[in-house]
Amino acid sequence: MKKLVVTGGLGFIGSNFIKKSLLKNYKILNIDKITYAGNLDNLSSVKKNKNYNFLNADISNKNIQKKILKFHPDAIIHFAAESHVDRSIENPQDFLQTNITGTYNLLETVRNNKNIKFVHISTDEVYGDLGKTKKKFNKKSKFNPSSPYSASKASADHLVSAWQKTYGINSVIINCSNNYGPNQYPEKLIPHAIICLMNNKKIPIYGKGNQVRDWLFVEDHCDAIDKVLNKGKSGETYLVGGKNEIKNIDLVKMIVKIYFQIQKSSSKIKFIKHINFVRDRPGHDLRYSVDTSFIEKKLNWKPNTDFNNGLYKTILWYLNNSNWIENLKKKRFKLRRIG
Secondary structure (H helix, E strand, O other): OOEEEEEOOOOHHHHHHHHHHHHOOOEEEEEEOOOOOOOHHHHOOOOOOOOEEEEEOOOOOOOHHHHHHHHOOOEEEEOOOOOOHHHHHHOHHHHHHHHHHHHHHHHHHHHOOOOOEEEEEEEHHHHOOOOOOOOOEOOOOOOOOOOHHHHHHHHHHHHHHHHHHHHOOEEEEEEEOEEEOOOOOOOOHHHHHHHHHHOOOOEEEEOOOOOEEEEEEHHHHHHHHHHHHHHOOOOOEEEEOOOOEEEHHHHHHHHHHHHHHHOOOOOOOOHHHHEEEEOOOOOOOOEOOEOOHHHHHHHOOOOOOOHHHHHHHHHHHHHHOHHHHHHHHHOOOOOOOOO
C-alpha cells in the first residue's frame, strides 16, 4: 500500500484524485487549510474511509514538515495553490505565500528525506501566450508568465527543478491544461457558465471570447498523475492536455446547447440571450495548447474522455448536486466574471 500526502485535497483536482486513489487502496493524508475553494463537501463520501486522513493546516507554515514526516509518506502530491487569475490580479500576496513559500516548505521536507517522491502539479500558463501561432507548448518551452498567478506557479516550478538538480530529490512536474469536471469551484469558466444558466443569468465572457484553451477532463488528469507517480522519471516534466482546443465563445455555446438538451427544451436557442460580453482583463493570454506526445510515449497515457461526453457529465453533475451549490451560497459565494 502506498502512503500519499496530498496537499490541497479539498480542492477540485485534489478531491477527484483522492477519490480515485482510495479505490486503488492508497492510504491518504489530505492537508488543506480550507480556503474559499477548499470544500469539505467534495470529500464527504470518503471521510469515513479507514485509509483517509485529514489535516487542516497551511503548507506555508514551517511546522507542516514535522506533520508530514509523522505520516511516513512514500510521496507528496502537491496540488495546493491559489489558482484563479482574477484573484491574483486583485491580491497577489496570497499567491506568493502559498504557491512559492508553501512549495519551498514541502521541498525542504523532501530534501531531508529523499525516499519521498515529490509530484508537483502545475499549469500550462507558466509558458505564457501562444498567440495566433499553430505551435504547442512542450517541455522545452521557455517560461513567460503573464499574470501574478502564472508567475507564482513558474517560480514554484523553478524551485522544484532547482531542488532536484542541487539536492537530488526525487521530483517530477506536471504542467496541465485547463481542467473541467465535477466539484469545480464556480469561478472557473465551465462551472460558472453552468450555474449562470441554472440561475437564469447571462454568462459573462471577456472581450469577444476569442481566447483559446485546451480542456482536460479531471479524471483523465488524475490517471496521468497516477502514471507519473508510479512511473515518472525524476527530473522530468510531463505536459498533460485533453486535445480539446476551443475558443471561449464556442465553448460557452456548446455548454448552452447541451444544457438545454438535458433540460429537453423544445425552444430554439438564441445564444445572445445567454451571453454578456464584458471588458477584457489585463494581460489576458490568447491561446494555450500543450504537446502531450512525451507522456504518451514514455508513460503510455492519453486522454480518454470525449469532450461532448465530458461536458454532458459535468453539466449533469451540477444539475444533480444543487445541495453542493447551495452550501457554497451559504459561504457567500457570488457569481464573478470569468477568465
